[in-house]
Amino acid sequence: MYLKRLEIYGFKSFAEKTVFDFEKGITCVIGPNGTGKSNLVDAILWVLGSQNPRDLRGGKMEDIIFNGTDKRKPLGFTYVTIVLDNADRLIPIDHSEISITRKFYRSGESEFYINNVECRLKDIVDLFTDTGLGKNGYSIIGQGKIEEILNSRPDEKRGLFEEAAGIVKYKNKRYESLKKLDMTQDNLSRLNDIISELY
Ligand code: ATP
Numbered sequence: 001m002y003l004k005r006l007e008i009y010g011f012k013s014f015a016e017k018t019v020f021d022f023e024k025g026i027t028c029v030i031g032p033n034g035t036g037k038s039n040l041v042d043a044i045l046w047v048l049g050s051q052n053p054r055d056l057r058g059g060k061m062e063d064i065i066f067n068g069t070d071k072r073k074p075l076g077f078t079y080v081t082i083v084l085d086n087a088d089r090l091i092p093i094d095h096s097e098i099s100i101t102r103k104f105y106r107s108g109e110s111e112f113y114i115n116n117v118e119c120r121l122k123d124i125v126d127l128f129t130d131t132g133l134g135k136n137g138y139s140i141i142g143q144g145k146i147e148e149i150l151n152s153r154p155d156e157k158r159g160l161f162e163e164a165a166g167i168v169k170y171k172n173k174r175y176e177s178l179k180k181l182d183m184t185q186d187n188l189s190r191l192n193d194i195i196s197e198l199y
Helices: 037-047 121-128 145-150 154-165 168-198
Strands: 002-009 018-021 077-085 097-105 110-114 117-119
Touching: 002 037, 037 077, 037 097, 097 121, 110 121, 154 168
Parallel strands: none
Antiparallel strands: 002 018, 002 077, 077 097, 097 110, 110 117
């Protein structure tokens, strides 16, 4: 799996629709300070499901939308699309290319798409769990991330290893099943109360 394409519109400093086509292997993005190199990485993190504006170096989610310059008005929405080569089927969808799109409007509404079919944020997050590419994955190591990992708590470090070992999805499923069991137990207790009131 590798990142083939990145399409950005209205994301941070990218006011115009901008498309990057990447080849297999190493790509370097170079440029003077403050020209938007890190914004590219933020766009990838965001489309993969990041929900924390601080991970995207902002205060609130709205900060990701192009907020205008002396010469340009702010924009009302942003979208980011990534296209991944999935010839190796690392992502469990039977397509050799997978596109993920996330849109966000100033009004606060969001839209999510996998291969142009509307979906939930959870579907995107689930898709990348255990691939290392998810919003908490280790494939994107931003500035200060190494230090953050070294200084993280043991349980946070363990989370990284669990993602690499591919067991996070099973942990999530276990957690959801335990929640359902709890709810069922509550329902059963309520039912027993009602039965004992009736007899
Ligand atoms: P460095 O090499 O210093 O790390 P960089 O090339 O990585 O710089 P970025 O941090 O990606 O630069 O981009 C910073 C620029 O993005 C700043 O000029 C900032 O004003 C601009 N920017 C950030 N958010 C927005 C926004 N919502 N609207 C318009 N511009 C924005």
